[in-house]
Amino acid sequence: MALKHASISDIAKELNLAVSTVSRALSGHSRISEATRQRVWQLAEQLNYQPNHLAAALRKGRSNTLGVIVPNIDGHFFALVVKGVEAVANQAGFNVMLCQSNEDYAHEAKNVETLINAQVDGILVSLARTTHDFKHFEKVRQRNMPLVFFDRILNGSDVSAVVVDxxxxxxxxxxxxxxxxxxxxxxxxxxxxxxxxxxxxxxxxxxxxxxxxxxxxxxxxxxxxxxxxxxxxxxxxxxxxxxxxxxxxxxxxxxxxxxxxxxxxxxxxxxxxxxxxxxxxxxxxxxxxxxxxxxxxQCEEMGGAAVRLLLEMVQETSLRLTPRKIVLEPHxxxxxxxxxxxxx
Incomplete structure (x- = not known):
């Protein structure tokens, strides 16, 4: 039987405290006394309280998660690109949600819908071999969600991309x-x-x-x-x-x-x-x-550069994101x- 996790409301009710007080105590707010913080944390451990980081991030307008769509991770190239993506993303405090299109347009479009519904902060994508119709990416743009292509890209002057020459x-x-x-x-x-x-x-x-x-x-x-x-x-x-x-x-x-x-x-x-x-x-x-x-x-470098570009776009407050392109040198x-x- 699964162990039930307590909520902030459960802790507040048990200690006869306001929910806001418990929330501040759990986050280490300086205005909450040390004695109260200790009471809250002690009960939190007893009740198996687990903070909902996703919900907290969404309340702040961020999920701290980046979506990545690759054709596959069977080969050396995309596996190393993803390695580079995760290294830079994790260092910046972001999680990575990875999807595979399996070289299929319909699957790629479904991946886009999944990431939009997951409210990721931005999407990195390398196109499937069978993709000729790009309307699913318009849904991303309509939400002003940062979008960066890498390796296999959507050609045009109005897209951000990282490629090798x-x-x-x-x-x-x-x-x-x-x-x-x-x-x-x-x-x-x-x-x-x-x-x-x-x-x-x-x-x-x-x-x-x-x-x-x-x-x-x-x-x-x-x-x-x-x-x-x-x-x-x-x-x-x-x-x-x-x-x-x-x-x-x-x-x-x-x-x-x-x-x-x-x-x-x-x-x-x-x-x-x-x-x-x-x-x-x-x-x-x-x-x-x-x-x-x-x-x-330059697989890992491509992944890292793509994330850095995406994170720059995530930090932008402009209503219209400025397209940028990074070109890496082949060896x-x-x-x-x-x-x-x-x-x-």
Missing amino acids: DQHGGYLATRHLLAQGRRRIAHLGGPQHLNIYKDRYEGYCQALREAGLPVEEDLVVLSKDMSLADGAVSIRQLLALPQRPDAIFSAGDFTAVGALQALKEHGLRVPHDVALGGFGNETFSSLTEPQLTTIDQ LLMRESSGRRQEA
Whole structure:
């Protein structure tokens, strides 16, 4: 049988004190005598009193809780972003309510409703892969609730967001492959309606153009899920070309590893026959054979920066929140899968 928790009213009635006096005694108010505070706390412990911090915060207009919506926490990236979020939020005295959309638009919209109903002080969100309609975020704006996107963002000048420079990351990875002497570089990309995959593709194109090379449509393979299986399917498509690629830049590490496995199955050596680079610095990228060259996205830094931006917005008293955007620098991690020869 569950143990019943006493309320402030129960304590006040037992001690024949005003509810306000008990409340002040429990909060350590200086105007309440030490003798009264001790009486109140002694009875509170006997009656198993537990303070309702949420109710107290709501009376002050705050829940001291931040909502976070991520596509999933299965991989390295979002798990580390959440770690960065919680570290900064907890240090600032805020709790975190975490929701997963599971890459589903309808689930994401439900997550938004849940967080609004929970009266969180602000929401951090990275879009689901299937999100094309953004009307559920209008409900957040209508309540003037602080909203910050990260990684996968809602494009536009009127949103606050924290991202890594994905275009520059795609450029760095492709330029590195070019520096290894590769000239027929394929690209494994994701859904182009998502900013991260569109920008990484643009970076790929930029590096090729700078090198005086064309962007060949046959060498660009886009997939829906960016999974291991998608990487294997993409390799079969590329190897069916009259001239196979001598390098591959994948916009995600999962697809890159799927490509690595498929290349080995076809008797091709990495990086000798085909150099390979990914994006994301997933934990497994340093465990593959050969180790995968990849782009580090500054996961924890992204989470911390997103929370700091959200908390700044929470503290604002203006009726209209000013949109802000923070762009983090990507880092190229050169490993064996690309040959690791330094750029000139």
